[in-house]
Amino acid sequence: MTTDGLYERLVAYVGCPAAVAGEGRDPVNTPMIRHWCEAMGHPVPPDGTAPAPMLQVWTMRGLSGPGDTGGGGSRAGAYDELLTLLDEAGCTAVVATDCEQEYLRPLRPGDRITFDAVIESVSPRKATRLGSGYFVTTRMDLRADGELAGRHRFRILKYAPAGTPGDRPRRPRPVVNRDNAGYWEGVERHELLIQRCSSCGTLRLPWLPGCNSCGSGAWDTLPACGRGTVFSHVVVHHPPFPAFDPPYAVALVELAEGVRVLGGVVGVPYEKVRIGMPVTLEFRHADGEPAVPVFRAEV
Ligand code: ZN
16 A cells, blocks of 8 residues: 555545544533642632633543543544554554644533544644654534533644664653753763752752752752662563563662662673672663663672
């Protein structure tokens, strides 16, 4: 099948149902509004209506519900067929990319919610950083007591993961966020930085936005001297991950400073790792991979 032929088959699903005859689990109600406002830090509307961004909440089926089409409901056969077609074309990975909502009338306690969803569009094949694939947009029309109250558009990318078979598999990337960016910047220049509370001096690792002892948000860092001992360890056999070569030992190392950190143990066969074994910090910097701390056993 040519790529163009596939696109024509995908586009044939536009306008087909993605979910049919969905019903909200509960009518719009004050306790859910109040809990949602508390969780989101949103003011409770004084007129008792539901905040508009709650739209999708009323359509969700909970953890035990059937397959999710971006808002619950009974997934229709056409949507499954479309996804299967993409799977068969090698677009086996999926990521939710964005959603968009329109609010047409306020929802009030007592409103009974029903909804339907259609496959609204399928993009031509696009190249993305994750891999190449197709954006699929579904549109859910949500009704309150039968009256159209809002629309929820939900877009996914179904894609063939970048990298062809035979490439050396890559290790998972560290998850870098605002709270731990400084830690990973340190690792990149081969320094393991321990956070130190500016108020009470308590050391902490992994990095956190505030001190667990005194609550202060002020901190500086202390570079680890690099000495430590194995506090605990596991030997990983399963699950196999393509970038790793099991079995291998991973230790929770107690650093000389008193905080603990996870890392691979090198320089000794995995079955020789023991609790209390002295280890020294090193940084592993495989080709094209970010640096990671590892611990060399002193034997
Ligand atoms: Zn503190």
